[in-house]
């Protein structure tokens with residue numbers, strides 16, 4: 001039987017808007033990046049947001065992380081209105097966020113140490129998570145001795161060791177070469193299938209979105225960007241992100257989503273050029 005907690009959406013975004021105000025006080029300019037955003041993500045669901053460049057994907061993610069305050073609307077996390085940092089979420093950015101002066105193990109356990117977990121317990125958990133991301137034996141290596149893919153694995157362990165109910169990922173793998181990227185995507189799916197966290201995944205890459213997600217949301221071009229399409233990805237799991245791309249259903253989903261996305265991408269470029 002489901003508990004009330006599992007029936008409640010992990011993330012519920014209602015009438016969300018974000019207007020950026022810039023200027024020096026004498027001359028202000030307002031830019032509404034997103035408006036009328038409504039989105040609900042179940043516990044354990046993997047949802048990707050795709051959209052043209054500058055449509056506000058990161059803005060939505062930052063508001064869901066509690067790093068940016070909405071200008072309008074509400075975000076509920078497991079039913080509770082979000083105010084301040086989203087403490088039920090772990091966040092993985094595109095950029096490197098490892099501390100260069102700490103070893104791989106030191107980086108992985110930093111969050112637990114900050115929370116006051118006993119050192120011996122944190123180390124045991126850290127070793128366990130490094131093993132799970134395929135980095136057993138690299139506990140004492142420093143970030144500058146690790147490849148980009150290995151550093152990403154450390155970041156993943158660093159996020160998952162905190163056991164968040166929600167994982168927020170912003171273009172997390174886009175800086176990696178294609179082979180490493182697909183390895184990381186499969187690793188993430190593998191870990192996710194065991195842990196069943198809610199994942200909100202932002203990407204430019206439609207193939208990546210389809211191959212990983214339960215649902216793909218398409219955003220309109222900005223300003224005042226909002227979801228304009230929602231596609232259920234009914235591909236069987238477990239999935240291999242490379243193999244699934246050859247599935248005829250993948251190809252037909254790709255075509256349907258791209259039909260909606262293509263026009264927005266063109267509009268997005270035009271709008272960006274006009275703002276220059």
Ligand SMILES: Nc1ncnc2c1ncn2[C@@H]1O[C@H](COP(=O)(O)OP(=O)(O)OP(=O)(O)O)[C@@H](O)[C@H]1O
Nearest residue numbers: 020022031033052053054055056057058059060222
């Ligand atoms: N602090 C800010 N002040 C003013 N405008 C901003 C600010 N942050 C973002 N914007 C604008 O808001 C819009 C949405 O930005 P955001 O980074 O969320 O888009 P995105 O979809 O994640 O972009 P990309 O796909 O290129 O990463 C963009 O046009 C951006 O220029």
